[in-house]
Amino acid sequence: DIQMTQSPPSLSASLGDKVTITCQTSQNINKYIAWYQQKPGKAPRLLIGFTSRLVSGIPSRFSGSGSGRDYSFSISNVESEDIASYYCLQYDNSPWTFGGGTKLELK
Amino acid sequence: QVKLLQSGAALVKPGASVKMSCKASGYTFTDYWVSWVKQSHGKSLEWIGEIYPNSGATNFNEKFKGKATLTVDKSTSTAYMELSRLTSEDSAIYYCTQWFAYWGQGTLVTVSS
Numbered sequence: 001d002i003q004m005t006q007s008p009p010s011l012s013a014s015l016g017d018k019v020t021i022t023c024q025t026s027q028n029i030n031k032y033i034a035w036y037q038q039k040p041g042k043a044p045r046l047l048i049g050f051t052s053r054l055v056s057g058i059p060s061r062f063s064g065s066g067s068g069r070d071y072s073f074s075i076s077n078v079e080s081e082d083i084a085s086y087y088c089l090q091y092d093n094s095p096w097t098f099g100g101g102t103k104l105e106l107k
Numbered sequence: 108q109v110k111l112l113q114s115g116a117a118l119v120k121p122g123a124s125v126k127m128s129c130k131a132s133g134y135t136f137t138d139y140w141v142s143w144v145k146q147s148h149g150k151s152l153e154w155i156g157e158i159y160p161n162s163g164a165t166n167f168n169e170k171f172k173g174k175a176t177l178t179v180d181k182s183t184s185t186a187y188m189e190l191s192r193l194t195s196e197d198s199a200i201y202y203c204t205q206w207f208a209y210w211g212q213g214t215l216v217t218v219s220s
Binding site for chain 2: 034042043044045046049087089091094095096097098099100101
């Protein structure tokens with residue numbers, strides 16, 4: 001199974017900050033990584049697919065990059081509505097696996 | 108628009124089974140894999156398995172083989188997951204998802220005597 005090491009587990013930011021979350025995979029996943037936002041009591045919401053493809057309707061302050069085994073997800077100009085948990089998912093090799101999550105809080 | 112509507116919360120006794128549903132609308136049900144994902148309280152997400160409604164083909168995370176059974180009813184565009192021999196470790200929210208793009212609202216399963 002492909003292991004997903006997501007960091008940091010938690011992040012404290014001020015409104016307007018830029019934050020970055022990383023996922024390192026145990027093997028090359030050929031850019032098949034997606035990023036999700038999850039708010040309490042809600043289902044995950046797809047933000048980005050295939051490393052950097054922003055889903056329609058998702059604000060451009062969200063972005064993703066990476067290749068091989070190293071991937072990152074950023075939010076520029078954090079807004080209050082971005083306070084949530086974020087997860088990465090690799091879908092290159094079954095079993096599909098998720099990162100451990102990052103909880104974004106306001107400083 | 109794509110919607111996945113899951114069945115309501117369930118309280119079940121240890122050792123029993125539970126079957127939950129996921130009714131799809133807004134797309135051709137038979138064209139897309141439906142996956143099931145477990146989220147234990149306050150924890151990350153685990154992929155359980157997937158089913159291709161057109162053929163009924165399934166793939167599972169080894170961890171959930173023997174625990175989860177996936178089926179579909181094409182006539183009602185509904186996917187089902189049955190969990191057997193429940194223990195407290197199975198208490199969680201379970202999501203169905205159309206290829207991780209669209210998600211149901213989740214079904215809370217609580218295993219307690």
